[in-house]
Amino acid sequence: MCLLDKKAFVDFITTLWNIWNYRNNAIFRGKEEDARVIWERARKLNDDFRIHNFSIWSILPWAPKTCKWDVIKLNVDASMKANRTSxxxxxxxxxxxxxxxxxxxxxxxxxxxxxxxxxxxxxxxxAQSLNLDKVIFETNYACIINHFCKHKDDITIFGYHIKKARKMLDSCSKVDIKWVDRGCNKVDYSLCNWSLSNCYNLSVEMDYPSDIHNLVISNVI
Known part of the structure; x- marks a missing residue:
């Protein structure tokens, strides 16, 4: 086995595992399969593993995610408590x-x-990871909005960071930032509190947890 490279060794082990699985089916279930079927199953398992294995260079070329959404709102918020920030x-x-x-x-x-x-x-x-084209940022922090709207005349350090942030949004065809009441940021605020209480990061997608779902529904209503 020392003469096999890594890929050949993985193929060899997978084939052995499928043969072992075939023997179990034949002995305990009386199910027999052609040797060609066993080989094809092992080959497909190897291909799937290499495609979905993130520890090696991806076999499939990466393509940016393209979403067909129109204007997307991004609510942003921050909370501080007991020497912690979320x-x-x-x-x-x-x-x-x-x-x-x-x-x-x-x-x-x-x-x-x-x-x-x-x-x-x-x-x-x-927004960049979702490949968004039209975004509206909503925050209850007026200072961000003031610096964002007056960035050309802003010579402060904070204004410098805002200019860099605006530069990052050049790929978007429409960008706006609006002030909203804290009541409109309830989901963000609750996420912050959850993170502060659990000392943990949380990511949610379309299949968000039930407790987050309840927050979203109550906020929409």
Missing amino acids: LGIIARDLDGFVLSGKAIFINRVVNSESAELDAFLEGIWL
Whole structure:
């Protein structure tokens, strides 16, 4: 076996496993199969493993995700408690249906301005990962909006970071940022509180957990 390369060795072990499985079926279930069937099953198992194995270079070329959504709202929020910080980001369509979201736990406290900026940046990265074209950011932190709207005349360090954030959004055909009341950010706020209480990160997609689902439904209603 020392003469086999890694790929050949994996093929060999998989074939042995399928032969062993075939013998069990033949002995205990009286089910016999042609040797060609066993070989094809082993070959397909190897191909599937290499395609879905993330520890090696992907066999299938990566293609950016293309979504056919129209305008997407991104709610961003941040919370601080007991020397801990949490960021909450939720992406949803105009009907309020949650498409994706995350809660990020940071085991240190930062000032509110920096925390809200980090949440905004996380929202931008989420928009990029979803390949969104038209986005509306919603936040209850007016400072972010003021710097975003007056970035050309802003010479502060915070304004510099906002300019970099705007540069990241150049690929979008439409970008807007709006102030919303904390009541409109209830899902984000709840995600932040969940992350602070559990000291854990959380990612949600369209198949979000039932407790998050209840928050979304109550917020839409």
